[in-house]
Every structure is written in C-alpha cells, then in structure tokens.
Amino acid sequence: MKPFDYVAPTTLDEAVHALAGNPAARVLAGGTDLLAQMKGGRREAPLVVDVKRIPDLLSIRMEEGGLRLGAAVPCIRIATNADVRAQYPALAEVASLIGGTAIQGRASIGGNLCNAAPSADAVPLLIVLSAVARVAGPGGIREIAVEDFCVAPGKNALGEGEFLVDLFLPKPAAGFKAHYLRFIPRNEMDIAVVGVGVSATVTDGQITTARLALASVAPTPLFVREVTEALVGKAPSAEAIAGAAALAEAAAKPISDMRAPAEYRRHLCGVLSRRALTAVLQ
Amino acid sequence: MKKTYVSMQLNGEPVEFLAEPSQTLLECLRDTLHLTGTKEGCGDGNCGSCCVMLDGTLVTSCLVLGVEAEGRTVTTIEGIAAGQKLHPLQKAFIDHAALQCGICTPGFIVAAKALLDQEPDPSEERIRLWLANNLCRCTGYDKIVRAVQAAAKEIREEKQA
Ligand SMILES: Cc1cc2nc3c(=O)[nH]c(=O)nc-3n(C[C@H](O)[C@H](O)[C@H](O)COP(=O)(O)OP(=O)(O)OC[C@H]3O[C@@H](n4cnc5c(N)ncnc54)[C@H](O)[C@@H]3O)c2cc1C
Ligand code: FES
Ligand code: FES
Numbered sequence: 001m002k003p004f005d006y007v008a009p010t011t012l013d014e015a016v017h018a019l020a021g022n023p024a025a026r027v028l029a030g031g032t033d034l035l036a037q038m039k040g041g042r043r044e045a046p047l048v049v050d051v052k053r054i055p056d057l058l059s060i061r062m063e064e065g066g067l068r069l070g071a072a073v074p075c076i077r078i079a080t081n082a083d084v085r086a087q088y089p090a091l092a093e094v095a096s097l098i099g100g101t102a103i104q105g106r107a108s109i110g111g112n113l114c115n116a117a118p119s120a121d122a123v124p125l126l127i128v129l130s131a132v133a134r135v136a137g138p139g140g141i142r143e144i145a146v147e148d149f150c151v152a153p154g155k156n157a158l159g160e161g162e163f164l165v166d167l168f169l170p171k172p173a174a175g176f177k178a179h180y181l182r183f184i185p186r187n188e189m190d191i192a193v194v195g196v197g198v199s200a201t202v203t204d205g206q207i208t209t210a211r212l213a214l215a216s217v218a219p220t221p222l223f224v225r226e227v228t229e230a231l232v233g234k235a236p237s238a239e240a241i242a243g244a245a246a247l248a249e250a251a252a253k254p255i256s257d258m259r260a261p262a263e264y265r266r267h268l269c270g271v272l273s274r275r276a277l278t279a280v281l282q
Numbered sequence: 283m284k285k286t287y288v289s290m291q292l293n294g295e296p297v298e299f300l301a302e303p304s305q306t307l308l309e310c311l312r313d314t315l316h317l318t319g320t321k322e323g324c325g326d327g328n329c330g331s332c333c334v335m336l337d338g339t340l341v342t343s344c345l346v347l348g349v350e351a352e353g354r355t356v357t358t359i360e361g362i363a364a365g366q367k368l369h370p371l372q373k374a375f376i377d378h379a380a381l382q383c384g385i386c387t388p389g390f391i392v393a394a395k396a397l398l399d400q401e402p403d404p405s406e407e408r409i410r411l412w413l414a415n416n417l418c419r420c421t422g423y424d425k426i427v428r429a430v431q432a433a434a435k436e437i438r439e440e441k442q443a
Contacts, residue, residue: 002304003304008350032345035306035345036345048347052350099415100412100416101397101415102342103342103415105336105339105341106342106345187414188414
C-alpha cells in the first residue's frame with residue numbers, strides 16, 4: 001500500500017475535525033473493502049480515519065421506536081445479537097451472509113452501504129427495512145433515507161467531510177416480515193449475481209406495507225417503488241406476487257459481465273422476487 | 283512515512299513495535315515480530331491463511347492495519363499450543379493427515395479453534411460453513427473436517443474427565 005497517515009479519533013467531534021479540509025481522506029471501518037482496494041492500487045488516501053474507537057459507531061441499541069445500529073459494528077456482532085435476532089431476523093441473516101466468518105469479524109453494515117457497490121448484500125435489505133442513515137459532518141448531523149444513499153457505483157451521498165454514524169431501523173409492526181435472497185453459483189463467499197430484498201406487512205388479510213429492492217442489476221442498489229403501489233391494499237395471493245415479481249423484472253437494468261449475461265440476471269430477478277415475496281406473504 | 287509506536291498483547295505477552303500505518307498486521311507479525319507461523323496467501327481476505335484472533339474475534343490479518351492493534355489482544359498460531367503440548371486441533375491435524383504442503387494449516391487451526399471455543403459440538407455442516415473463509419489447495423477439505431470433528435470430541439471428553 002502507498003504510505004498514508006492514520007488517526008483513530010475517539011469522539012464524533014474529533015472525527016469531524018480529522019476529516020475537515022481533507023477531501024481525499026478515507027474512513028476506515030472493517031477495511032474489508034477499503035484495505036483490499038488500497039492494496040490493489042484501486043484507491044489511494046493520504047489519510048485514513050479509523051472510526052472504530054468511537055463508541056457511537058460500535059453500539060447496537062434498542063430505542064423507543066426501533067434499532068440504532070452503529071455504522072462500524074462488525075457483522076459477527078449483528079448476527080449474534082439477541083435483540084437483532086429476535087426483532088430483525090433478516091438483518092441477522094444478511095450479516096452472516098457477507099463473506100465468511102473471518103470477514104464477518106471485521107466487515108460492517110455501514111461499510112457495506114458506504115462502499116456503494118451495486119452488489120452490496122445488506123443494502124437491499126436496509127432499503128426494505130426503511131432504514132435511515134445518520135450522518136455527521138462539518139454542518140452537523142443530518143439524515144438520509146437509505147434508498148437515496150448510493151448514487152453511482154462506488155459513490156455515496158455523503159458530502160465533503162461527512163461520515164456515517166449509525167443506521168436507524170424502525171421497529172417492525174405486528175405482521176411485518178422481511179427477507180433477502182441472493183443467487184450465487186456457490187454456497188458461500190461469492191458476489192451476488194442478483195439479490196432481492198423484500199418486506200411486507202399483512203393486517204387482517206390485507207397487505208398494508210410492501211417494499212422490494214434489488215442488488216447487482218443496476219449501477220446502484222435499486223428500490224422498485226412500483227411494487228409498493230402494486231401490492232398495498234391487496235390480499236396476499238399468487239397472482240399479486242406474480243404481478244409484483246414481473247414489475248421487479250421490468251425495473252431491473254442489468255449488464256452482462258463475467259458473472260452472468262443480462263437476460264439471465266433479469267430472469268433471476270423475477271424468480272427470486274417471487275420466492276422472496278412468497279416467503280413474506282404466505 | 284513516520285512510524286507509529288504500537289503496544290499490544292501477543293499470545294499472552296506484552297509486545298511493543300514500530301509500524302508504518304500502511305503495514306498490515308500480517309506484515310508486522312511476520313516481518314517485524316518474526317512470528318512467521320501466520321501465512322500470506324491471497325492478501326485480500328479470500329483464503330484465510332492469515333487468520334488470527336483480534337480481541338477474541340477471528341479476522342484475516344492481511345486486511346487489518348498493524349496500527350489498529352494498539353491496546354488490543356492478538357493470538358496467532360504460535361499461541362495455540364500449551365508450551366510443548368500441542369492443542370488437540372494441532373494433534374488431530376497430524377493424526378488425520380489434514381495437511382499436505384501446510385501453508386493453509388495455521389489459518390485453519392486458528393479458525394477452527396475460534397469455532398470450538400464457542401461451540402464445542404458443531405455439526406459437520408456448521409464446520410464446513412465456518413471454514414468456508416479458508417482455502418486449501420491440497421487436501422480436498424474432507425480430512426480437515428474430520429480432524430476438527432475429532433479434536434472437538436477430544437476437547438469435550440477432556441472437559442468431562
Ligand atoms: C473475501 C471477501 C468476501 C466478501 N463477501 C461479501 C459478500 O458476500 N457480500 C457483500 O455485500 N460484500 C462482501 N464483501 C465486501 C465487504 O466485506 C463488505 O462490503 C463490507 O460490508 C464492508 O464493510 P467494512 O466495514 O469492511 O468497510 P470498509 O472497507 O472499512 O469501508 C468500505 C468503504 O466505505 C467507507 N466507509 C466505511 N465506513 C464509513 C463510515 N462510517 N462513514 C463514511 N464512509 C465509510 C470507506 O471509506 C470505504 O470506502 C467481501 C469482501 C471480502 C474481502
Ligand atoms: S492472505 Fe489474508 S485472507 Fe488470504
Ligand atoms: S495443505 Fe496445502 S493448501 Fe492446504
């Protein structure tokens with residue numbers, strides 16, 4: 001790796017100061033994207049700001065209205081946290097899907113989001129859980145809806161000097177379920193050919209909320225708003241699910257690469273959407 | 283670039299060293315502290331041959347900076363045996379011929395120990411999934427899984443005795 005300076009602030013203010021006036025500085029969480037990129041010469045930074053000594057970024061807290069997940073909490077702690085497993089089981093599952101055990105010891109959900117890869121496994125799920133990102137920077141604290149966070153491959157909505165503090169996940173209502181499904185050619189340790197996150201609430205036999213988001217079929221994780229419109233107000237049924245899956249398939253803008261041709265990805269969008277929706281609606 | 287002073291607990295002993303921020307923990311262990319049991323395979327998190335425990339959590343040391351270890355506790359393959367007495371996993375790897383060239387072995391043993399420390403009786407599927415972050419070019423994995431199962435059994439029996 002090219003030489004760089006390293007600081008490990010212990011408070012949000014210190015981190016804001018460290019990043020201020022240094023637009024090329026990079027935040028370090030688990031380093032499973034950043035250090036791999038820097039070692040490979042795909043990224044350079046004169047200054048690396050390690051945020052893992054700031055308590056806010058390392059805490060998992062149940063609050064009144066939901067869960068506050070520190071941006072740098074490693075996946076292994078999320079996957080084994082009793083509150084997360086009980087109330088956000090799909091999040092615990094996605095945390096145990098990223099990489100393998102040793103990667104999960106470092107990789108954070110915040111890093112997965114900030115890295116803004118189209119294939120990031122946690123992002124579709126965060127979108128369907130209606131997560132909100134809390135961001136700190138020179139202008140203070142602000143919030144960004146997760147569906148607006150990734151703006152291009154490897155680019156996020158953070159402004160100069162800003163960093164992600166935590167993610168807030170609203171408390172699931174009664175009858176709420178969420179699920180993430182990905183297709184990879186092996187069982188473990190691979191990049192999603194297609195990923196589908198879905199969530200829905202069914203109250204008295206009627207769908208009251210529904211969200212669907214896709215990975216690896218567009219320049220950013222893709223929130224398919226049409227699915228919400230198509231499902232809310234309907235009764236869960238095979239026809240409703242098929243209709244929503246067709247919308248997901250139509251919304252996908254896949255490319256062909258070494259992992260799969262575009263037509264195959266589009267087909268998978270439909271299949272996985274149908275399966276994931278069936279899992280939460282029936 | 284200016285070097286940074288780092289102090290950490292390494293295999294139960296305090297150590298101090300100087301590291302450039304861009305040096306990985308793996309480089310610091312091997313090149314500065316001369317503990318060469320931890321191996322470098324891919325250098326990018328895929329093969330697991332550089333696995334160590336950092337504050338009790340299994341990590342790939344090729345994707346950790348040495349300076350991040352300040353104040354932390356690190357356990358490497360050199361810290362697994364009790365003096366001259368091999369850990370049951372080390373013995374089982376030998377008895378079950380779970381290695382050929384051996385470059386993956388330190389990583390597998392550190393990773394398997396992390397599993398057995400928290401789950402004394404994992405299923406075969408659990409062992410295989412847990413070790414999916416470790417690659418072996420030689421053994422075909424089966425003997426490794428058998429060795430881990432045998433070591434788990436021995437550790438359980440030792441505990442009961
Ligand atoms: C072997 C291997 C397997 C993998 N498997 C998967 C997989 O199955 N699925 C998957 O989705 N990904 C996978 N990844 C990619 C990676 O592990 C994940 O994206 C991970 O969640 C990144 O988190 P991190 O904490 O390591 O981020 P880092 O590498 O620390 O950071 C990633 C990026 O986000 C920025 N960043 C991090 N935290 C913040 C913050 N708080 N504020 C602002 N910017 C920040 C960094 O500057 C950097 O640009 C894999 C990686 C490896 C090496
Ligand atoms: S050398 Fe670290 S995972 Fe391969
Ligand atoms: S024994 Fe040679 S790579 Fe595993």
